[in-house]
Amino acid sequence: MGNVNEVLEGRYSRQILLPRIGVEGQERLGQTSVLVLGCGALGSVMAEILVLAGLGLVRIVDRDVVEPSNLQRQALFDEEDARLCMPKAEAAQRRLRLYNSHVRIEGIVADMNPGNVARFLDGISLVLDGTDNVETRYVLNDACLRSGIPWVYGGSVGTAGIAMTVMPGLGPCLRCIFPDPPAPGSLPTCDTVGVLGTAPHLVASLQATEAIKLALGDHSGAGRLISFDVWTATFTAIDVKRQESCVACGRGRYEFLDRDALSWVTSLCGRNAVQISPPRDSSLDLSALAETLAEVGQVAxxxxxxxxxxxxxxxxxxxxxxxxxxxTTDKTLARQLAARYLGY
Ligand SMILES: [Zn+2]
Incomplete structure (x- = not known):
């Protein structure tokens, strides 16, 4: 048995061979704490890459459970997870701890919103965007600008993908490029046009590479907007300029953090589902609730x-x-059910 350093140098030997990394770079990776926000096709692949690469802490925040339709493209989950409706953050954490016991892994089952985002960013060096909806990205953009934390934007639908690093103070932010979120329903989603597994995997690889670069102090990806189509194998990269007039990074107004967090209703990526979040951080005694609800419906x-x-x-x-x-996509119906059975 060698000492811990010898074990780690053996484990990461192929990565350490890279001149850009080396032993010193590997140590820096081991001191880096990453938040992976959303654990779908992008998040599960990014989390896997970064845990294998030996980062210090990988914190995964996801609000959802594993469904059969996820298994075609998402890493880390299996048929049993879907059958049991396992929360993705929990399933990912269990799997990743088997992959690398040297990395701290935190799976948090929660929905990031303006009211709780600061808690998830606490102690974090950089954030990877694996979210499935536009609104959340604007909240993340504001929160990262306010805290001076870099984040890596990513998205994928069909056979296409897009990625860009946002480095506060150095390059453009999300709102420099897209000043306002598009109207709900105006963008294609994985549920309306489908998605080929390779497209999000490639986006996730680009984002994870950016995370490793940022951990090593290489900010060259800031403001470089990469887009591609895996089917036609066409790639473009354009350097985007920061806009002095940008509401968020130019004028320092974080409008998406100021919103009233009064029950936050989200239609999930055109997925025929609506989510209601409680007005503030709360925790439910689900076994007690199961007994109550068993009086009025089928409960598991x-x-x-x-x-x-x-x-x-x-x-x-x-x-x-x-x-x-x-x-359903009926927000009123979802609100009614939340009010009736959960009291908000
Ligand atoms: Zn901006």
Whole structure:
């Protein structure tokens, strides 16, 4: 048995051989704490790469459970996870701890919103965007600018992908390029046009590479907007300028953090599901709730999340108080169910 350093140098020997990394770079990776926000096709692949690469801390925040339709493209999950409705953050954490016991891994089942984003950023060196909706990215952009934390934007749909590093104070931010979020429903989503697994995997590889570069102090990716199509194998990279007039990074107004966090309603990526988040951080006693709801509907509790059929609607309830209503895009209906059964 060698000492810990010899074990680690053996484990990361191929990476250490790279002149850009070396032993010193490997040590820097080991001191870097990353937040992976969202653990779908992008997040699961990024988390896997960074855990294998030996980062210090990988914190994964995801609000959702594993579904059968995820298995075609998402890393880290299996059929059993889908059958049990396992929260993705929990399933990812369990799997990743088997991959590399030298990395601190934190799986957090929660929905990032203006009210709790600061908590997830605490102690974090950089953030990787694996979110599935536009609104959350604007919240993340504001929160990272305010805290001076770099983040790597990424998105993928169909056979196309896009990625860019946002480095506060150095390059453009999300709002320099897209000043306002597009109207709901105006963009294609994985649920309306589909997605080939290779496209998000490639985006995730680019984002994870940017994370490793940032950890090593290489900021050359800031403001470089990369887009591609895997089917035609066409890539473009353009250098985007920072806009002095940008509301967020130019004028320092973080409009997406100022929003009233009063129950936050989100339609999930055109996924035929609506989520209601509680107005503030909360925690539910799900086993007690399971007993109550068993009086009015069919209920199953797997120890982590509660699934139920209420008034004919499939709902999932999370320990942080979120309610996910499946099979509908009707926000009013979702609000009614949240009010009726959870009191908000
Ligand atoms: Zn900006």
């Amino acid at each position: 509790f797997n120890g982590l999340v509660l699934t139920a059929t209420l008034e004919g609607h499939d709902v999932v309830i999370f320990p942080d108080g979120r309610l996910l209503v499946r099979g």
